[in-house]
Amino acid sequence: MAEILKGKDVIASMKERMLKQVEELQSHGVTPCLAIVRLGAKADDLAYEKGAVKRCEGLGIKCVVMEYDESISQKELEDEIRKLNEDTGIHGILVFRPLPKHIDENAIKYVISPDKDVDCFSPVNVAKVFEGDDNGFAPCTPEAVMEMLEHYGVDVSGKRVVVIGRSLVVGKPLSMLLLRKNATVTICHTKTRDLGGTARTADILIAAAGKARMITKEFVSPGQIVIDVGINMDKDGNLCGDVDYDNVEKTVAMITPVPGGVGTVTTSILAKHVLAAAWRLSGVMGS
Amino acid sequence: MAEILKGKDVIASMKERMLKQVEELQSHGVTPCLAIVRLGAKADDLAYEKGAVKRCEGLGIKCVVMEYDESISQKELEDEIRKLNEDTGIHGILVFRPLPKHIDENAIKYVISPDKDVDCFSPVNVAKVFEGDDNGFAPCTPEAVMEMLEHYGVDVSGKRVVVIGRSLVVGKPLSMLLLRKNATVTICHTKTRDLGGTARTADILIAAAGKARMITKEFVSPGQIVIDVGINMDKDGNLCGDVDYDNVEKTVAMITPVPGGVGTVTTSILAKHVLAAAWRLSGVMGS
Numbered sequence: 001m002a003e004i005l006k007g008k009d010v011i012a013s014m015k016e017r018m019l020k021q022v023e024e025l026q027s028h029g030v031t032p033c034l035a036i037v038r039l040g041a042k043a044d045d046l047a048y049e050k051g052a053v054k055r056c057e058g059l060g061i062k063c064v065v066m067e068y069d070e071s072i073s074q075k076e077l078e079d080e081i082r083k084l085n086e087d088t089g090i091h092g093i094l095v096f097r098p099l100p101k102h103i104d105e106n107a108i109k110y111v112i113s114p115d116k117d118v119d120c121f122s123p124v125n126v127a128k129v130f131e132g133d134d135n136g137f138a139p140c141t142p143e144a145v146m147e148m149l150e151h152y153g154v155d156v157s158g159k160r161v162v163v164i165g166r167s168l169v170v171g172k173p174l175s176m177l178l179l180r181k182n183a184t185v186t187i188c189h190t191k192t193r194d195l196g197g198t199a200r201t202a203d204i205l206i207a208a209a210g211k212a213r214m215i216t217k218e219f220v221s222p223g224q225i226v227i228d229v230g231i232n233m234d235k236d237g238n239l240c241g242d243v244d245y246d247n248v249e250k251t252v253a254m255i256t257p258v259p260g261g262v263g264t265v266t267t268s269i270l271a272k273h274v275l276a277a278a279w280r281l282s283g284v285m286g287s
Numbered sequence: 288m289a290e291i292l293k294g295k296d297v298i299a300s301m302k303e304r305m306l307k308q309v310e311e312l313q314s315h316g317v318t319p320c321l322a323i324v325r326l327g328a329k330a331d332d333l334a335y336e337k338g339a340v341k342r343c344e345g346l347g348i349k350c351v352v353m354e355y356d357e358s359i360s361q362k363e364l365e366d367e368i369r370k371l372n373e374d375t376g377i378h379g380i381l382v383f384r385p386l387p388k389h390i391d392e393n394a395i396k397y398v399i400s401p402d403k404d405v406d407c408f409s410p411v412n413v414a415k416v417f418e419g420d421d422n423g424f425a426p427c428t429p430e431a432v433m434e435m436l437e438h439y440g441v442d443v444s445g446k447r448v449v450v451i452g453r454s455l456v457v458g459k460p461l462s463m464l465l466l467r468k469n470a471t472v473t474i475c476h477t478k479t480r481d482l483g484g485t486a487r488t489a490d491i492l493i494a495a496a497g498k499a500r501m502i503t504k505e506f507v508s509p510g511q512i513v514i515d516v517g518i519n520m521d522k523d524g525n526l527c528g529d530v531d532y533d534n535v536e537k538t539v540a541m542i543t544p545v546p547g548g549v550g551t552v553t554t555s556i557l558a559k560h561v562l563a564a565a566w567r568l569s570g571v572m573g574s
């Protein structure tokens with residue numbers, strides 16, 4: 001029986017720290033504020049937004065939802081983001097992606113202020129993650145993985161970590177965050193030969209492939225720590241991870257569940273980023 | 288006896304292609320031009336400059352060396368780089384790093400135009416390398432490795448590649464370039480446990496640790512391809528790589544020498560980048 005690494009304990013511990021920070025910011029007259037930029041009303045966006053607003057407001061972080069028609073022009077959207085950049089009452093900006101096809105996302109990413117870019121959209125923050133510069137904002141999901149590992153006392157230094165998935169949202173930035181903490185990182189993907197054999201050599205196995213229950217017991221070995229970043233729907237419409245949990249958890253030492261694992265921590269990371277931005281932008285020195 | 292992957296054959300083949308490109312640019316009235324920004328006169332910088340100028344001029348690429356006193360102020364240097372950004376006769380800018388301590392390199396990197404940044408100094412290009420966007424400029428050394436592999440018909444797709452070294456100049460960007468070509472990449476470093484064991488599992492082993500002759504026969508296995516990115520001086524003052532060549536070459540299938548290997552190809556990559564910049568900036572469509 002593996003130890004189950006639940007998200008809720010991580011969230012509770014982060015909440016305790018963040019409530020104090022919000023209190024201190026407020027004592028300096030600063031109310032941390034996140035602007036959420038949403039085009040149209042996609043179900044996925046609305047679901048994430050609901051969770052993010054709830055998490056932030058529960059901490060005393062104000063949320064402003066900027067909803068635009070999906071048909072907004074490139075120029076209008078850029079102008080709106082520039083207004084948010086300049087608004088001193090706003091500390092963080094989250095832009096839901098992907099943007100509609102008529103919008104040049106590649107141009108938008110240069111518009112958002114790197115100082116308010118709490119979800120690593122700007123190339124400035126992308127470069128910082130790659131460079132190992134902690135002054136930027138990493139994407140929320142990979143940072144949630146790091147937060148979970150730290151919370152549960154897993155020191156990655158010198159460990160063999162196998163990351164399955166090379167997306168720009170999870171696999172690649174997570175590899176950089178792990179490298180920054182001195183892990184030996186192997187990045188695997190659809191073209192990897194003998195994926196199972198490689199996965200079994202890992203001390204820590206991270207599944208971020210986006211493929212329901214692909215990690216079966218043939219991919220794991222005793223003593224491993226398995227982190228499941230996948231959020232998929234199986235053919236019966238049930239939420240599940242990239243890991244075939246029931247099949248795997250008997251073998252490994254630690255495992256994150258889905259739901260209730262990494263995914264639940266991401267909005268706490270978002271809140272953490274808004275607070276970090278508020279500290280820096282308001283010039284209040286944190287304790 | 289391993290096949291020796293020499294730089295000179297790669298250079299010759301690149302030269303043939305590039306001479307045609309220069310000819311075509313010139314037929315459109317464009318003389319490709321590289322500006323080299325050097326502060327002071329460090330021996331390393333001068334040696335690289337000499338090689339770069341020779342390589343470029345041998346191809347018909349003009350070089351302008353901008354030498355400044357080491358005591359130049361931040362503002363003056365920024366102004367000089369801005370002038371080069373605006374000069375339509377200049378297509379590529381190479382700034383020798385590290386810059387003197389009184390200069391804020393972190394600020395300078397945002398000044399150089401990403402379109403002329405032929406050695407991946409700008410965060411815009413750093414982010415593109417990380418994102419796998421081929422429209423940017425990767426650092427010259429990792430791209431030289433990719434060029435060598437391609438020249439010698441080594442397809443990295445699906446292969447296990449172990450990169451020893453995680454610098455921002457070689458290890459990290461090279462890992463991204465390899466990943467882009469579908470290699471399964473493991474990034475190792477000083478904190479990696481059982482480095483030898485990991486290295487021996489590689490199909491392709493890349494030494495970019497900057498430690499003279501550290502890769503001995505205990506790190507390699509038969510059939511491997513070994514790429515040596517190291518350029519070191521041994522205790523007798525001889526140039527050598529990270530690989531203990533004589534000790535290793537009996538075991539492996541292919542190996543790059545030092546000198547005469549990867550290092551010799553970097554200035555050809557620099558020239559290639561200047562040409563790419565000249566195509567784009569002049570609006571001439573390449574054949």
